Amino acid sequence: MPVQILVIDSDPAVQQLLALNCRQAGHQPACVADAESALLMLDEAAPEALPDVLLLEWDLPGQSGLSLIRRLRARAGTRELPIIMLSERAAEADKVLALESGADDYMTKPLAPREMLARLHAVLRRRQPQAAPGTVQMAGLRLDPGTLRVTAGARQLSLGRVEFRLLNFLMHHPERVHSRAQLLDQVWGRHVYLDERTVDAHVGRLRSALQPSGHHDHIETVRGSGYRFVAWDAGLKDGWAASAAAVAA
Secondary structure, eight states, X not given: OOOEEEEEOSOHHXXXXXXXXXXXXTOEEEEESSHHHHHHHHHHSOGGGSXXXXXXXXXXXXXXXXXXXXXXXXXXXXXXXXXXXXXXXXXXXXXXXXXXXXXXXXXXXXXXXXXXXXXXXXXXXXXXXXXXXXXXXXXXXXXXXXXXXXXXTTEEEOOOHHHXXXXXXXXXXXXXXBOHHHHIIIIIOTTOOXXXXXXXXXXXXXXXXXXXGTOGGGEEEETTTEEEEOOXXXXXXXXXXXXXXXXXX
């Protein structure tokens, strides 16, 4: 099935290159030169007619690509829209900033067409939550892959799609430590060209999303190894620790 791609780049040569490679791969690209034109197209499109993915340049005239990402992530209709950031900025700090602002991936120009298409397909695969046996509930947290909802008691928590998949995987494998490389394979998919720091950025966003219910501490960093989901309720864990200490004494 053809993928609808919106290219947002002020350089006509880059637009032409990206559009050509997308069409050769069987996809249907459209191109605009600035953020305002992109917003107009997205506003006028029916929900079912939104593009499947955006290829977005950082340094746009007027409103920057980074600012556009933040606006799109703040709107219900485009909050889940996959976005790949394109930029000549190669510094690690810039990549992390883009990912923390809501980009799904980051590519440094000049672009390699085959790598661009591989990343595009990987981002689209991530739109579907990872297959899991079903609803899981522990430590007062309930995750339902069928409805894409995470709740703590009567409170519904708001997670982005990547954070949902990350929590989904960790809760279905509680107490096990997973390296960043393992999480990239299991949550983002194999053969995805992402830096392992991407995992750190999304773990930070997951913890922020769990903060309102106090579950952020259940995502534990294991120094030098990776991350795990701590399945104990805090009160039970403290009680167990106190009992263990009493027995040891």
